[in-house]
Amino acid sequence: MKLGVIGVGHLAGAVLKGLLNGGVAAGDVCLSPRGRGPEMAERFGFGLAEDNAALVEACDVVLLAVRPGDAAEVVRGLPWREGQVLMSACAGVRIERLAEASAPAEVVRVMPITASELGASPTIVYPMRPEVAPYLEAIGTPIPLESEEQFETATVSAAVYGWAQAMIRTGTEWGIANGLDPAAARQLMARTFVASGRIQGEQDAPMDDILASLCTPGGITEAGLRHIEAEGVPEAWAGACDLVLRKLRGQA
Incomplete structure (x- = not known):
């Protein structure tokens, strides 16, 4: 072939x-x-x-x-x-x-x-x-x-791929500004995203349960997530996905 x-x-x-x-x-x-x-x-x-x-x-x-x-x-x-x-x-x-x-x-x-x-x-x-x-x-x-409609929705992931890289860059720049070696900061942030993806993609436990297992009450993960939620980041992320889907459908 x-x-x-x-x-x-x-x-x-x-x-x-x-x-x-x-x-x-x-x-x-x-x-x-x-x-x-x-x-x-x-x-x-x-x-x-x-x-x-x-x-x-x-x-x-x-x-x-x-x-x-x-x-x-x-x-x-x-x-x-x-x-x-x-x-x-x-x-x-x-x-x-x-x-x-x-x-x-x-x-x-x-x-x-x-x-x-x-x-x-x-x-x-x-x-x-x-x-x-x-x-x-x-x-x-x-x-x-299973359908072309599902394909259009899933195509949004191609944009998410770029957004994730922007988040890796932001985390890397923050680490450098706070004293990390640039190469170490980049590898740490990049590998952390890879590890997060593997845990969610390769385990059968519900996604909420996996996240909850990381959020010790009063701990650093919980504190950071509360700040992110208070700043409206999840809603902004979902809104960006909606925008891309409308564009793919010729509606924006």
Whole structure:
């Protein structure tokens, strides 16, 4: 099976590195000749198509990672065929819109994040198909969803990924300002977020119970959480999620 990539930018670059690290052979991947395609092909040994039509002709699965507003027109008129899968990573672009432009190929929506490069992307997918599973497993953990409406809601996590990094930066800067070595502060804050995610993701106990177990009455965790709640941070966080979802649905 051969994978093609149309739209070789920052996100696709991270995915491509993750695929290599996850055992996908460079020779089994073909890149569009635009964007970072020539550079990535020369550097890592990926194939480089003459144009997008040649790429579609040569590949079984095609990852589309272009600007959402360009997605339908980029795939329109290409030589799609029965049995192909168009795997779209274009936020907010619904299957119906792409299916019309890429018939008779099947359309799957995915949303990887740049942690794909490390094999650490929790990648949402709808609908899951066997052809895309090996690629998603190479870059992290596939999270299949049951409807396109669920997919839109889950896509908000791609924004949360950035917000979490901003919080890590804030914590790091606070630590440095209070005397920590910059490298130690960065590693401490980053690894603390990783540890928090693993505890919640890998244990079966209710999320509230896990948090409660950390909040000793009168202790530092409880005191900090009370301050955060008093400042309206949880409500602001939920509001930001609402804003992003409206934007994905074209309502903002």
